[in-house]
Amino acid sequence: MLNVVSLIQEKVCQAVQELYGAEFQAANVPVNTTRKEFEGDYTVVVFPFTKVARQKPEVIAQQLGQYLTEQLPELVDFNVVKGFLNLTVGDEYWKSFLLGPAQDTRYGKQPASGKKVVIESCSPNTNKPLHLGHIRNILLGWSMSQILEAVGHEVVKVQIINDRGIAICKSMLAWQKYGNGNTPASVTMKPDHFVGYYYVKFEQEFQAEYKEWQESTEGRQVFEAQHKENESPTEFFKRYKDTYFNEYSQLGQEARSLLLAWEAGEEEVVALWKKMNGWVYAGFDVTFEKLGVTFDQIYYESETYLLGKKMVEKGLEQGVFYRCEDGSV
Known part of the structure; x- marks a missing residue:
């Protein structure tokens, strides 16, 4: 279907031929x-x-306006301002203009290019529900995949889920300590929100523990020995939080022990990990369905982290990496 501008140009040429006996090219109208x-x-x-x-x-504008509105059903009215003919396009044309492409499932799509493109998006942790940043990332990835498919590329939509680590163990430990055997079904809560509740619960309990320690003799001694000049207790303990978690915190010790038990494959810990991750995945799936998005392949950090550790160890041996005083690489 010709667009309305092309239709007008062609009909103007036809009108000039019939009314004035002259020929014009549509492109020159x-x-x-x-x-x-x-x-x-x-x-x-x-x-x-x-x-x-x-x-x-x-006069010419009046004659052409009369001719065009009689010949083109797309035009419903006209008016003349000096040497300018203003034409009004009817609503039916705009409806068909928009509905045509919308009803054409192949509209805008190109032949296969022979190229394959991988789009990775979302890739959340399994200790809490998806947040607005994830939604933005998902929609960007989905939009890119649809555009690339439309221009002929084969697109593989993937995500890499961070399903292991200390953050996941925090929610596991909190559920063990404070969950009282509750499940998403028993408290009627979206499963990923349920797990996220215990991740937040861990942080709340940790903060209470940390505050109590700051006021203890040991905490005051650490501040006196390690604070910077003119650094207030509030400033010091804010930056000292991770060190406290790793060196003094009882909850931190329990979370690390849980992680080590998982890495050792302890049956009870692995079963808990699978159960809570299963809850999170069920919640994620509800969100994905509401958004109308799918993934072709899902990768899990739990299946690749050992390979990563081997590569880091090799890098240390070859001098490509180095180990910091805090043990990080």
Whole structure:
């Protein structure tokens, strides 16, 4: 279907031929968007036709407007402002203009390019529900995949789920200590939100523990020995939080022990990990379904972290990496 501008240009040429006996090329017919201060959608500039018509521009515009609205059902009205013919396009044309592509499932799609593209998006942790940043990332990834598919590429949509580590063990430990055997079903809560509740619960209990320690003799001694000049207790303990977690915290010790037990494959810990991750995945799936997105392949850190550790160890041996005083690489 020709767009309305092309239709107008062709009909203007036909009108000039019939009314004035002259030939014009459609490409030479000036059609512009009507200026906002005038009524209409498109404007035909009639000055180029004055020589062949031998009439005033206003008369030519009136004659062409009458001809075009009779010949083109897409046009429902016209008005003349000096040598300018303003044309109004009817609603039915705009409806068909929009509905046509919408109903064409192949609209805008290109032949296969022979190229394969991998789009990775979302890739959450399994200790809490998806947040707004994940949603933004998911929609960007999905949009990119749809665009790339439309231009002919084979697209593989993947995500890499961080399903192991200390953050996951925090929610596991909190459920063990404070969950009282509750499940998402027993408290009628979306499963990923349920697990996220215990991740937050861990942080709340940890903060209470940390605050109590700061006021203890040991905490005050650490502050006196390690704070910077003019550094307040509030500033010091804010930056000391991770060190406390790793060196003094009872909850931190329990979470690390849980992680070591998982890495050792202890049956009870692995079973708990699978159960809580299963809850999270069920919650994620609800969100994905509501968003209308799918993934072709899902990778899990639990299946690749040992390979990563081997590569890091090799890098240390070869001097590519180095170990810091805190043990990090």
